[in-house]
Amino acid sequence: xxxxxxxxxxxxPSAERLRESLCALGNGYFATRGALPELRGGLxxxxxxxxxxxxxxxxxxxxxxxxxxxDLVNLPNWLLLRFRLRRPGEVWxxxxxxxxxxVLDHGHVLDLRRGTLTRTSRYRLDGTAMLxxxxxxxxxxxxxxxxxxxxxxxxxxxxxxxxxxSSIDGGVLNGNVHRYRALNRHHLAxxxxxxxxxxxxxxxxxxxxxxxxxxxxxxxxAGSTDGPSVSSVxxxxxxxxxxxxxxxxxxxRPVTVDKTVALHTSRDTAIGNPVSEAVDRVSTAPGFPALxxxxxxxxxxxxxxxxxxxxGEAGRILRFHLFHVLQTLSPHTADLDVGVPARGLHGEAxxxxxxxxxxxxxPYLDLHLPEVSRSLLDYRHRRLPRACRAxxxxxxxxxxxxxxxxxxxxxxxxxxxxxxxxGRWLPDHSRLQHHVGSAIAYNVWQYCAATGDxxxxxxxxxxxxxxxxxxxADLAVFDPAAGRYRxxxxxxxxxYHDGYPGAPRPGLDDNAYTNVTAAWVLTRGLELLRRxxxxxxxxxxxxxxxxxxxxTRWEEVSRRLRVPFHQGVISQFEGYDDLTELDWDAYRAxxxxxxxxxRILEAEGDTVNRYKASKQADVLMLGYLFSPPxxxxxxxxxxxxxxxxxxxxxxxYYLRRTSHGSTLSELVHGFVLARARRADAWxxxxxxxxxxxxxxxxxxxxxxxxxxxxxxxxxxxxxGLTGLETRADSLCLDPVPMPALCEYGxxxxxxxxxxxxxxxxxxxxxxxxxxxxxSPIRVMLADRAVTVAPGETCTLTLPNx
Numbered sequence: 001x002x003x004x005x006x007x008x009x010x011x012x013p014s015a016e017r018l019r020e021s022l023c024a025l026g027n028g029y030f031a032t033r034g035a036l037p038e039l040r041g042g043l044x045x046x047x048x049x050x051x052x053x054x055x056x057x058x059x060x061x062x063x064x065x066x067x068x069x070x071d072l073v074n075l076p077n078w079l080l081l082r083f084r085l086r087r088p089g090e091v092w093x094x095x096x097x098x099x100x101x102x103v104l105d106h107g108h109v110l111d112l113r114r115g116t117l118t119r120t121s122r123y124r125l126d127g128t129a130m131l132x133x134x135x136x137x138x139x140x141x142x143x144x145x146x147x148x149x150x151x152x153x154x155x156x157x158x159x160x161x162x163x164x165x166s167s168i169d170g171g172v173l174n175g176n177v178h179r180y181r182a183l184n185r186h187h188l189a190x191x192x193x194x195x196x197x198x199x200x201x202x203x204x205x206x207x208x209x210x211x212x213x214x215x216x217x218x219x220x221x222a223g224s225t226d227g228p229s230v231s232s233v234x235x236x237x238x239x240x241x242x243x244x245x246x247x248x249x250x251x252x253r254p255v256t257v258d259k260t261v262a263l264h265t266s267r268d269t270a271i272g273n274p275v276s277e278a279v280d281r282v283s284t285a286p287g288f289p290a291l292x293x294x295x296x297x298x299x300x301x302x303x304x305x306x307x308x309x310x311x312g313e314a315g316r317i318l319r320f321h322l323f324h325v326l327q328t329l330s331p332h333t334a335d336l337d338v339g340v341p342a343r344g345l346h347g348e349a350x351x352x353x354x355x356x357x358x359x360x361x362x363p364y365l366d367l368h369l370p371e372v373s374r375s376l377l378d379y380r381h382r383r384l385p386r387a388c389r390a391x392x393x394x395x396x397x398x399x400x401x402x403x404x405x406x407x408x409x410x411x412x413x414x415x416x417x418x419x420x421x422x423g424r425w426l427p428d429h430s431r432l433q434h435h436v437g438s439a440i441a442y443n444v445w446q447y448c449a450a451t452g453d454x455x456x457x458x459x460x461x462x463x464x465x466x467x468x469x470x471x472x473a474d475l476a477v478f479d480p481a482a483g484r485y486r487x488x489x490x491x492x493x494x495x496y497h498d499g500y501p502g503a504p505r506p507g508l509d510d511n512a513y514t515n516v517t518a519a520w521v522l523t524r525g526l527e528l529l530r531r532x533x534x535x536x537x538x539x540x541x542x543x544x545x546x547x548x549x550x551x552t553r554w555e556e557v558s559r560r561l562r563v564p565f566h567q568g569v570i571s572q573f574e575g576y577d578d579l580t581e582l583d584w585d586a587y588r589a590x591x592x593x594x595x596x597x598x599r600i601l602e603a604e605g606d607t608v609n610r611y612k613a614s615k616q617a618d619v620l621m622l623g624y625l626f627s628p629p630x631x632x633x634x635x636x637x638x639x640x641x642x643x644x645x646x647x648x649x650x651x652x653y654y655l656r657r658t659s660h661g662s663t664l665s666e667l668v669h670g671f672v673l674a675r676a677r678r679a680d681a682w683x684x685x686x687x688x689x690x691x692x693x694x695x696x697x698x699x700x701x702x703x704x705x706x707x708x709x710x711x712x713x714x715x716x717x718x719x720g721l722t723g724l725e726t727r728a729d730s731l732c733l734d735p736v737p738m739p740a741l742c743e744y745g746x747x748x749x750x751x752x753x754x755x756x757x758x759x760x761x762x763x764x765x766x767x768x769x770x771x772x773x774x775s776p777i778r779v780m781l782a783d784r785a786v787t788v789a790p791g792e793t794c795t796l797t798l799p800n801x
Contacts, residue, residue, distance in 0.1 A: 017702030028330030072352020343704025383409025398470030
């Protein structure tokens with residue numbers, strides 16, 4: 001396999017859902033899993049199709065509990081295409097699939113460069129007769145509404161007729177995640193079908209409560225090398241729109257079937273009726289060869305903007321990760337009202353919701369596809385009024401963004417969740433992860449720093465950042481005994497700890513990550529107000545009702561928020577040191593995996609709240625967000641000394657107490673260790689790289705890839721290894737060596753410069769600026785500063801090279 005292709009050989013029912021996630025194709029508008037076209041969804045295969053932002057809300061009764069849930073909707077299955085054979089005078093044989101004939105060979109090849117998936121199969125028919133199938137599919141990166149599938153069928157030692165059935169199936173449900181099976185999963189209603197001669201069938205439906213109209217149209221043509229001896233019948237009926245074709249087939253004379261599909265929804269802009277738009281688009285679409293060419297050209301342009309170049313196996317995986325990031329968040333995303341779905345558009349885990357994963361995704365997009373970053377921030381801005389209402393409902397000022405967001409920005413986190421290890425329903429307090437607001441503010445600031453988009457910073461960005469700062473200032477309560485402000489009743493990124501053992505109320509006090517990031521938001525809010533033009537500052541203060549007294553409180557809280565310490569390390573939260581040490585060796589010996597230690601302990605009648613045990617990085621997330629100098633400055637502003645010894649002890653302390661129950665965990669640990677303890681960084685980076693391709697979470701990748709972890713590995717190279725920081729007047733670099741990733745290259749978009757090149761090799765760093773009319777770029781290293789003019793390349797020898 002090359003740096004650009006991934007191959008899977010053999011047919012393994014137990015591994016098919018994982019492969020289908022990893023082979024999903026998308027274009028930022030919609031995506032389809034890499035399922036076999038001839039098989040419907042079941043326990044083995046799941047041919048899901050998802051349009052970005054297409055949610056629907058249902059009610060279910062589970063174990064006597066009323067559950068309201070919003071889901072990313074599995075759309076009608078456009079992929080269906082099956083075929084069967086008969087000789088003259090005989091009845092039709094079974095539909096050809098791995099279930100009906102002996103499989104002689106089977107494989108898939110994912111071509112990252114062109115964005116295509118090629119499937120090949122060989123079956124034994126009878127005696128010495130064989131049948132070969134080759135299929136190539138695409139979800140068009142140039143035209144967001146088109147997808148296509150070409151199927152070539154050949155026989156050896158067999159001749160007769162082949163019947164092809166090409167369908168759009170509206171009788172689908174959400175069935176990708178087994179643990180959701182007790183929920184109401186029927187999201188589609190009002191299915192209608194129709195046909196337009198000579199080659200097109202269509203299907204439309206509506207989501208049952210959000211009332212989104214979805215329309216698909218499919219054009220299917222077939223022919224053989226002997227000529228177009230084809231009979232064709234369009235049969236729209238019930239929940240399926242079916243097109244049947246019969247073609248003669250002879251040994252060595254392939255039959256080629258082309259299926260082209262258009263998808264539209266009522267959320268689209270500049271359309272009338274989704275049905276007529278889909279039918280018109282598919283009817284006028286070019287043939288498969290032309291579609292493939294234009295699709296490959298679109299991918300070529302995208303790779304030119306976003307590619308990352310690292311030699312070896314790590315480079316193959318990084319490009320694979322980038323491929324899936326771009327399929328979920330492409331230039332088409334810039335025109336949509338969507339956020340960052342934690343599991344991409346690849347499956348139904350987490351119900352397709354938006355968490356904080358943009359914190360790991362936007363740092364890469366900011367410097368490659370800034371228009372997409374801005375659109376993702378707009379998703380949050382449109383839901384700012386809802387976040388302000390949520391804060392007001394709890395008696396707080398400002399904006400309280402939800403931990404899980406979907407269609408309209410309300411809190412989508414469940415109040416109860418099922419532990420599959422015990423079968424018990426437990427209270428879900430994850431909605432107390434208010435640190436998601438700090439993540440949004442951080443993304444606003446970083447985007448504007450990378451792009452120089454002061455217009456955004458002074459308008460939508462300012463509104464979000466200031467309302468989030470307002471929430472933190474109001475949530476903080478002064479404790480006279482401590483002489484500091486405290487934030488109580490929250491849950492940190494760790495997620496295992498959602499309360500104190502035996503406490504009547506959920507939540508923790510003074511989570512270090514929450515308090516430090518809240519102080520950062522307040523500091524940036526005050527800085528932004530100072531930098532705003534006087535007229536804009538007055539307008540904002542007046543519209544938001546921000547008075548001098550409130551800003552004075554911001555200043556005080558930003559300097560006096562409490563950060564707990566114990567044993568010379570930063571405490572994850574107040575009281576952490578009082579918890580019991582876990583016998584890690586005993587649990588590792590007893591269980592195959594302890595990544596979900598919380599479920600294991602609960603099934604034993606215990607609770608992880610009693611132990612010094614974390615699911616994922618919490619305190620150490622501070623080292624992911626902030627460079628060492630900036631983190632020191634933050635702690636100094638709060639009145640604490642954070643030297644290298646304290647930070648290194650903190651890193652070591654939590655490394656020994658983390659189960660890595662999230663794919664983000666190894667990523668963050670690898671990122672932090674690259675600067676704190678380089679010798680140990682690679683083992684965590686390596687785990688982060690293989691998290692999805694090896695499905696280290698034990699079956700979860702089949703329910704959708706982990707988008708934040710994939711994007712985070714790209715950021716680890718772009719920002720972690722280079723120390724890259726974008727500032728108003730300079731690009732700051734502080735490279736660190738990692739032998740396993742000592743050579744890398746990428747280009748970034750920085751403040752009007754498209755394609756600024758960064759290349760690391762053999763102990764030196766090359767910075768190249770493309771020729772343009774823009775101003776020179778100032779590049780800052782720890783020991784020097786250089787200016788690189790457009791059209792020039794500067795080679796810097798690194799002191800630790």
